[in-house]
Amino acid sequence: MKLLLVDLSSLFRPIWEMSGQEADQDHASRATVGAIHTMAHGYDGVAICCDSPKSWRKEFAPTYKANRPASDEPMLHQLRLAQEQLRRDGFPVWQADGFEADDVIASAVEKLFHALDRNADCTISETEIVIASSDKDLFQLVCSNVKMKPIRGGELYDSAGVKAKLGVSPEQVRDWLCLVGDSSDNVAGVKGIGPKRATELLQTHGSLANLYSKLGESCAVLNLTPSMFTNLKEGLQSAELARKLITLRADVVLPFEEIFKPRVPQNIDAEFEQEDDDMAEVIDNESGEVKTEEKPSVPPPPQQDDKKDDAMTDAAPAPTALIVAPAEWTKGLEPRSYGEAAMAARHMYASRLFSKYGTPQAVLAVILAGRELGIGVMASLRGFHIIDGKPSMSASLMAALVLRSGKAKQFEIIERTNARATIRVWRVGEDKPQDVSYSVEDAKLAGLVKPGGGWVKSPADMCVARCKAIGARLKWDDVVGGMYTPEELGREDLEVAA
Numbered sequence: 001m002k003l004l005l006v007d008l009s010s011l012f013r014p015i016w017e018m019s020g021q022e023a024d025q026d027h028a029s030r031a032t033v034g035a036i037h038t039m040a041h042g043y044d045g046v047a048i049c050c051d052s053p054k055s056w057r058k059e060f061a062p063t064y065k066a067n068r069p070a071s072d073e074p075m076l077h078q079l080r081l082a083q084e085q086l087r088r089d090g091f092p093v094w095q096a097d098g099f100e101a102d103d104v105i106a107s108a109v110e111k112l113f114h115a116l117d118r119n120a121d122c123t124i125s126e127t128e129i130v131i132a133s134s135d136k137d138l139f140q141l142v143c144s145n146v147k148m149k150p151i152r153g154g155e156l157y158d159s160a161g162v163k164a165k166l167g168v169s170p171e172q173v174r175d176w177l178c179l180v181g182d183s184s185d186n187v188a189g190v191k192g193i194g195p196k197r198a199t200e201l202l203q204t205h206g207s208l209a210n211l212y213s214k215l216g217e218s219c220a221v222l223n224l225t226p227s228m229f230t231n232l233k234e235g236l237q238s239a240e241l242a243r244k245l246i247t248l249r250a251d252v253v254l255p256f257e258e259i260f261k262p263r264v265p266q267n268i269d270a271e272f273e274q275e276d277d278d279m280a281e282v283i284d285n286e287s288g289e290v291k292t293e294e295k296p297s298v299p300p301p302p303q304q305d306d307k308k309d310d311a312m313t314d315a316a317p318a319p320t321a322l323i324v325a326p327a328e329w330t331k332g333l334e335p336r337s338y339g340e341a342a343m344a345a346r347h348m349y350a351s352r353l354f355s356k357y358g359t360p361q362a363v364l365a366v367i368l369a370g371r372e373l374g375i376g377v378m379a380s381l382r383g384f385h386i387i388d389g390k391p392s393m394s395a396s397l398m399a400a401l402v403l404r405s406g407k408a409k410q411f412e413i414i415e416r417t418n419a420r421a422t423i424r425v426w427r428v429g430e431d432k433p434q435d436v437s438y439s440v441e442d443a444k445l446a447g448l449v450k451p452g453g454g455w456v457k458s459p460a461d462m463c464v465a466r467c468k469a470i471g472a473r474l475k476w477d478d479v480v481g482g483m484y485t486p487e488e489l490g491r492e493d494l495e496v497a498a
Contacts, residue, residue: 002042002045002128003043004039004129005109006133007102008051029081048091048092049094055098056099057100089266105141112127131147132149133150140174141248147161148162177189187242190231191234191235208239215229345360357381363381373481379397395485401480409433414435419463421463423435427476440463
């Protein structure tokens, strides 16, 4: 079971700060909701964790976050819109009076472990909790079953990842922050102690408590300079205040059972009916024809001479047409115009089967991207993925496009084992084929193999997928448009599923 806890403020604030030039006044809330739908794809349960307008830390220490500008009403309005939409979309949205999202997340982690421990059908060892946040404080929670995911993308941080980044283990993060401080929250550390020195002190003494218990000895015994020795002694009060502010509370009362329940979005048909149609074209429900705004009449084109070459008599696509539909689509359900594609996108989004794309407009963009490649609606929505805002294409879809293009003499798997895969690629017009191989050892060297991940569970499938993607870009970049697979962008679970 994979569970995701999203720090909403950590996601929303950068989007808000960059939304000043957007024409859409609700861009920040829409983009936030869309990002969460994208992040949520592939998880069994997702909860949104929010800051309360009041904070016990602020009441305890008025200087806490005093360096941040006051939240203005437009920003708070956009945040509320995002929360309301997420609730309508069926996500649990957790907020507790007086607590920050960090406390909500810490409480959720503790309560989730208690709940899982009581659930005979789901052991803790089979569960992974991912925290999506950019807040260093939450590194304290990382353990064998809890990982951190940066808001702006990148690899998950496990215990080894935290140590590689900070030089200390997750258990030492709180002490490390007490020494260094947290400038983003206006929490002062110990004067003269930077990240490198804090790491050295904790590697030597294990904990802040052990370090301070030895300060009665001379600086020479502790291998400290006189100024460092003095700074530590004089900084004790500052370190104690930092500890109180940095320590995460795990006593927030939460309806944490919600994360295990199926996400049931509210019906949004009525919402669609009330919206202005941004597409300019609306499909008539009875006739199926496209209604467009009335425009000045244009004289009909002259009739073609039946005796002229067939290439000259082909009718040009109608102004609303996406492309000339293949013959097999004439009696099908594929959209034949921009208006039909827009309506299909809205219905697909309303079904919530493709809500991972975030908005109906994003679904439409995927449909149009697929149409440029001659791919139907359902194949496009299944084959394209948005990973941290970047479009990607499954390896299977890449292979299908190459084989269908007519530009491939050979695109064939010639080796497939749990250790290695090889694909033979040969483009039309080239003298000879080329073999592309990828092995589990290659994946290990690239840092892709992680405990419980796809490279461990399905190594043969992962090797084949990587070979297909490399081969397709190597010989048919014009066919696949230089796209990368979900696995190459850090979502191997989607690649194995594809």
